[in-house]
Amino acid sequence: MLYGTRLRSLSLLTAVTLTAGFGLAFFYAPMDADQGFMQKIFYVHVPLAIVALGGFVFGGVMAVQHLRTRDARYDLRSYVAIHLSLVLGAGVLITGSIWAKASWGHWWVWDEPTLVSFLVVFLLYATYQPLRFSIEDPERQARYASVFAVTAGAFVPLNFLAVRLAQAYTHPRVFATANGGLPAKMQLPFYLCLIGMALLFATLWKYEMASKHTSAQLRSLRRKLGGDDAGATHGRTAAPSLRTSS
Amino acid sequence: MTDTLPDNTGYVAAAYLVFFALILIYVVIMSAKLARFERELAELNELADERVEEREAVHT
Numbered sequence: 425m426l427y428g429t430r431l432r433s434l435s436l437l438t439a440v441t442l443t444a445g446f447g448l449a450f451f452y453a454p455m456d457a458d459q460g461f462m463q464k465i466f467y468v469h470v471p472l473a474i475v476a477l478g479g480f481v482f483g484g485v486m487a488v489q490h491l492r493t494r495d496a497r498y499d500l501r502s503y504v505a506i507h508l509s510l511v512l513g514a515g516v517l518i519t520g521s522i523w524a525k526a527s528w529g530h531w532w533v534w535d536e537p538t539l540v541s542f543l544v545v546f547l548l549y550a551t552y553q554p555l556r557f558s559i560e561d562p563e564r565q566a567r568y569a570s571v572f573a574v575t576a577g578a579f580v581p582l583n584f585l586a587v588r589l590a591q592a593y594t595h596p597r598v599f600a601t602a603n604g605g606l607p608a609k610m611q612l613p614f615y616l617c618l619i620g621m622a623l624l625f626a627t628l629w630k631y632e633m634a635s636k637h638t639s640a641q642l643r644s645l646r647r648k649l650g651g652d653d654a655g656a657t658h659g660r661t662a663a664p665s666l667r668t669s670s
Numbered sequence: 671m672t673d674t675l676p677d678n679t680g681y682v683a684a685a686y687l688v689f690f691a692l693i694l695i696y697v698v699i700m701s702a703k704l705a706r707f708e709r710e711l712a713e714l715n716e717l718a719d720e721r722v723e724e725r726e727a728v729h730t
Contacts, residue, residue, distance in 0.1 A: 446686075462678035465685040472689065515692045519685040526681035628696060635703050642710050649717045 431630055438627045442620035445471075448613035462526040467613055469519040471621035473542065476516050477580050479509030479625055480549060484577020487570035499566040500664045502573050504632045506552050508625060513546045537589070541582065548576050556662040566664055636663070 449467035456463035483505035490498035520539060521531045533539060555572055559565040606614060 460678060462681055464682045468686055468689050511692065511696060515689055518688045522681050522685045522688065526678055624693070631700055635700065635707070638707050639703075642707060642714065645714050646710075646717075649714060649721060 431627070431634065434623065434627050434630065438620060438623040441616060441623055445613055445616035445618075445620045448616060453610045453613045454607065459527060462523065465519060465523040465526070467617045469516065469523055470614070471618040472512055472519065473516040474618060475621040475625045476509045476512035477542075477545070477584070478622070479505050479512065479629075480545065480580050481577050483509065483573050484580070487573035487577065490566065490570045491574070496566060496664060499570060500636055501633065502570060503556075503664050504629055504636065506549060506573060508628055508632065510546070510549055510552075512625065513542075513549070516542060517546060545576075545580060548579065552576070553662045557660065560660055562665045569664075640665075 446467065449464055453464075453467070455461060456466075483502045486498045486502035486505060489495070490502060520542070524533055524536075524539070525531050552569065552572060556565050556569050559568055
């Protein structure tokens with residue numbers, strides 16, 4: 425059994441939370457006075473964006489740990505978090521574009537700071553994999569990638585700041601306390617979707633980590649058994665190389 | 671508000687479909703990886719059995 429029962433429980437919890445969140449978004453949350461039905465995109469787009477940005481920050485935190493301890497496991501954690509956040513980030517850009525088209529009649533609006541700042545963050549992280557791939561030595565690759573992850577991770581809060589400073593408050597201000605913010609009946613579905621999305625990130629991250637560990641263990645086992653390609657060196661890769669003792 | 675609903679339904683459906691498609695693609699890739707691991711594990715098991723047989727043959 426490659427994946428444990430805890431991971432199965434986490435997967436189940438994720439599915440239940442997201443289903444409940446989306447269910448409440450459609451059948452419990454009231455229609456938005458301005459945007460009507462299209463505002464339902466908010467419940468998938470905003471949690472996805474928050475979790476993607478959170479994932480980038482998490483990748484940065486793991487990179488700090490890697491630089492402090494030189495433990496390759498932290499580099500792997502950072503790599504997987506950033507990789508996953510990029511996938512979710514692509515989802516944010518696509519769902520955001522659909523929302524923009526529905527709301528403003530354009531797929532992309534260049535003078536909207538929220539959109540552009542997210543694109544900048546996404547494009548910045550899109551260079552992470554090529555950066556890793558360009559460095560052959562695993563030690564240097566891990567170190568440089570960690571420095572990148574820390575620097576880029578520090579840049580992410582600027583995205584949140586951009587939303588706050590934006591003049592055109594087209595996106596609902598979720599965490600506002602005065603003059604506005606989400607109505608109470610929209611808050612419950614939103615927070616449930618946000619928790620569900622965070623759980624989804626955790627689940628996929630754990631699956632990816634388990635797969636990387638299994639892959640490393642299989643490689644080590646093959647080496648020990650002296651299989652056909654036991655002595656063969658693996659080609660250049662962007663993924664961290666994890667050494668297993670087992 | 672309700673007369674704008676049919677026009678926007680497509681966009682809302684598209685946004686959620688994009689999300690589910692993204693997750694589905696990820697899960698399909700993960701399951702392909704899992705299938706590869708199982709194949710490799712079976713290969714290694716065979717290899718280990720061969721090694722054991724070879725060792726036993728040497729001893730006898």
